[in-house]
Amino acid sequence: SQQGEEDPQALSIQEGENATMNCSYKTSINNLQWYRQNSGRGLVHLILIRSNEREKHSGRLRVTLDTSKKSSSLLITASRAADTASYFCATFEFSQGGKLIFGQGTELSVKP
């Protein structure tokens, strides 16, 4: 079952620009997490935002959560070529026991 849906599916920007990715979900959540995946590698956790939080920062990353709209966004500021990767949101649903539900991801390409 897919919960989070990312938008856009693919994003291409120039180095130095900001990149914004969005995630929408359907049911009540405990938390929402963002992960990064370089091509052919495992996923790396970036940031977790709880359902009672609205915004969270980590370095050049800024995540917002709007539970009324069931949506989240990930902003990467001053992007670098090394940020090129796929980015996934994952939600922990109350009804799903011990499972995270992953979206299909946004493929980000940052051109030098």
Added chain:
Amino acid sequence: DGGITQSPKYLFRKEGQNVTLSCEQNLNHDAMYWYRQDPGQGLRLIYYSQIVNDFQKGDIAEGYSVSREKKESFPLTVTSAQKNPTAFYLCASTRGASGRTDTQYFGPGTRLTVL
């Protein structure tokens, strides 16, 4: 990739063969997970285990089997009943058994190809 290792990195299977993918973690994590990822897709949960000697089916368990005899090990067997096994397989773990507020730590993945 944290303290999770997966082997082999690449695996080729002939039709009708069972193959076993290894996943080991030295993080002393309670819960472990297996995911399947197809090209351009997100992750789909195959099986997960919250404690030793116990595991639950995920969304796409048919054609797969697992065991959890030791806390640090969670091998996945892809059986001949899995008709389309070519995919990238990812193992993950979380510190707590519930996984509710824990981040998942992923291994580097195994790419399985059916010949």
